[in-house]
Amino acid sequence: MAMNSTIGKWGRRRWIVLGIVILFLLCAKSLGLTPAGLVPPDETRWERAGAFFKAALSPAMDYQDENVPEDAPPIWFKGLYGLLLTLKFAFGGMSLAVPLALIMGFFGSSSWWPEPRGWFLDLFLRGIYFAFRFLMSLLRSIHELIWALLILSAFGLSPLAGMIALALPFSGTLGKVFSELIDEESRDAAAALKAIGHRPLQTFFVGTLPAALPNLITYSLYRFECALRSSAVLGFVGIETIGLYIELSHEEFYYNEVWTYFYLLLALIVLVDFWGAGVRARLNSHKGACEA
Amino acid sequence: MSSAFELNGVTCRFGDLVAIDKVSLSIAEGEQVAFIGPSGSGKTTLIRLLNTTAVPSDGSLSVLGYIIADQSVESLRVLRSRVGTMPQHLGLVENLTAIQNVILGRGGQRTTLRSIRDLIIPSRSDTEKIHQLLRRVGIEEKLFTMVSKLSGGQKQRVAIARALFQEPEILLADEPVSAVDPARARDSVRLLTELSGELGFTLCVSLHHLELAKEFFPRLIGLRQGRVVFDGAPDSLKDRELESLYELTADEMMADA
Numbered sequence: 001m002a003m004n005s006t007i008g009k010w011g012r013r014r015w016i017v018l019g020i021v022i023l024f025l026l027c028a029k030s031l032g033l034t035p036a037g038l039v040p041p042d043e044t045r046w047e048r049a050g051a052f053f054k055a056a057l058s059p060a061m062d063y064q065d066e067n068v069p070e071d072a073p074p075i076w077f078k079g080l081y082g083l084l085l086t087l088k089f090a091f092g093g094m095s096l097a098v099p100l101a102l103i104m105g106f107f108g109s110s111s112w113w114p115e116p117r118g119w120f121l122d123l124f125l126r127g128i129y130f131a132f133r134f135l136m137s138l139l140r141s142i143h144e145l146i147w148a149l150l151i152l153s154a155f156g157l158s159p160l161a162g163m164i165a166l167a168l169p170f171s172g173t174l175g176k177v178f179s180e181l182i183d184e185e186s187r188d189a190a191a192a193l194k195a196i197g198h199r200p201l202q203t204f205f206v207g208t209l210p211a212a213l214p215n216l217i218t219y220s221l222y223r224f225e226c227a228l229r230s231s232a233v234l235g236f237v238g239i240e241t242i243g244l245y246i247e248l249s250h251e252e253f254y255y256n257e258v259w260t261y262f263y264l265l266l267a268l269i270v271l272v273d274f275w276g277a278g279v280r281a282r283l284n285s286h287k288g289a290c291e292a
Numbered sequence: 293m294s295s296a297f298e299l300n301g302v303t304c305r306f307g308d309l310v311a312i313d314k315v316s317l318s319i320a321e322g323e324q325v326a327f328i329g330p331s332g333s334g335k336t337t338l339i340r341l342l343n344t345t346a347v348p349s350d351g352s353l354s355v356l357g358y359i360i361a362d363q364s365v366e367s368l369r370v371l372r373s374r375v376g377t378m379p380q381h382l383g384l385v386e387n388l389t390a391i392q393n394v395i396l397g398r399g400g401q402r403t404t405l406r407s408i409r410d411l412i413i414p415s416r417s418d419t420e421k422i423h424q425l426l427r428r429v430g431i432e433e434k435l436f437t438m439v440s441k442l443s444g445g446q447k448q449r450v451a452i453a454r455a456l457f458q459e460p461e462i463l464l465a466d467e468p469v470s471a472v473d474p475a476r477a478r479d480s481v482r483l484l485t486e487l488s489g490e491l492g493f494t495l496c497v498s499l500h501h502l503e504l505a506k507e508f509f510p511r512l513i514g515l516r517q518g519r520v521v522f523d524g525a526p527d528s529l530k531d532r533e534l535e536s537l538y539e540l541t542a543d544e545m546m547a548d549a
Binding site (some may be wrong): 069189192199202213275 | 369372379385400408
């Protein structure tokens with residue numbers, strides 16, 4: 001019996017894998033994808049691709065553009081300045097996104113609802129809950145690049161536009177995860193506080209929220225790393241971050257400059273990654289202890 | 293003496309399960325009572341009825357002279373702020389410090405804003421009071437230690453200090469020693485009964501540790517399948533009654549298997 005059901009499962013899995021492969025081939029065919037397309041069409045393309053990857057070995061130590069004035073700061077300085085701008089946008093965007101997410105996460109969670117409650121209050125709270133859940137999924141279903149284009153066309157190219165473009169989708173994602181982290185928090189402490197006369201909102205603010213706080217901070221740090229990458233990418237729509245420098249150098253085929261900026265960005269991301277891991281380890285150190 | 297609890301034919305059902313079955317009993321203010329009985333006998337439900345987080349399906353219950361069925365949500369909340377509860381799993385906020393957890397004991401008597409402020413900047417008088425309480429329960433050096441860094445016994449003391457800071461008229465404790473070793477269990481039970489004597493609050497504790505209940509409590513109430521099968525002083529508890537309290541019937545053995 002057991003053997004038969006295992007075989008049955010395998011058979012089903014094989015069909016699913018086959019189905020996926022067929023779907024891929026159909027997509028490839030309808031998009032005009034052929035193995036020949038993987039080969040660059042002419043010699044110049046080959047050369048350009050080669051030049052790009054060869055440049056990885058020799059990132060520019062000086063500007064490739066001969067028109068750069070003599071007294072311009074060195075390229076590494078310009079790169080670092082780009083990183084600083086990237087950091088500023090990421091930090092600014094997150095500073096807007098976190099408070100927004102806390103507010104939306106609160107209304108998108110249910111652990112602060114009073115108990116017992118009449119049908120009217122229940123309906124009202126559920127209405128708020130779903131409205132905020134919908135708002136958060138709306139915000140995060142639009143990518144930050146699309147938000148940037150929308151906001152740039154409305155407000156023009158301003159630093160604030162870049163920050164808002166980051167803050168909106170990030171607040172949607174943060175808020176959704178915040179609300180789930182809050183609702184998943186163990187209800188033991190909340191029940192104990194309720195039993196000694198705490199009000200529902202009081203229980204939330206002094207019990208549930210403090211208990212969930214380390215998780216909220218850990219997740220926000222992770223999202224800050226994501227914001228850093230997104231902030232760099234916003235350069236491609238004209239907002240002044242290191243992404244803009246990469247885009248401009250790339251347009252002029254200054255590949256060595258591109259790689260200089262790439263490496264600087266990579267270094268920053270690795271650095272922030274290490275820092276975040278350190279903070280996470282310290283914040284979550286209590287978890288091991290509490291299980292002992 | 294006026295009564296802390298007055299139960300008259302109280303029944304509590306959860307769906308088809310009858311957790312408490314027509315229980316009538318009276319506990320006077322200042323009494324020290326242990327609820328004993330096997331797991332599933334209704335001890336926890338009884339505690340939840342007494343702190344009004346569960347409501348009787350039938351019968352009448354009054355706490356400190358208030359008939360529970362007649363109270364509004366708000367007056368029940370105020371009543372709860374006068375009754376301390378130590379739940380079985382203590383219900384501490386693990387990543388707050390000992391003082392922050394203890395200060396929450398008085399939250400039911402304070403506004404929400406005041407409680408939030410208490411967590412961030414506790415008042416000097418509260419800090420001093422809590423320091424004394426922690427000295428009384430033997431962990432004064434842990435005032436600013438995060439609860440998650442404490443041992444099981446120390447956490448239990450934080451929970452006791454939180455209950456004391458509440459200055460309750462009644463203290464309910466659900467299996468307070470289930471998570472600590474026998475020597476500490478004895479110390480904790482002694483501490484609770486001593487404090488009850490010193491401060492004069494009514495103490496009701498559920499214990500599955502029969503020896504401790506007999507040693508420290510002048511009154512034992514035995515529960516079995518939601519009914520009171522014994523109520524009296526430990527020395528009047530006969531072996532036969534004990535056996536009937538813990539012995540499994542043939543049906544229950546089948547259910548366990």
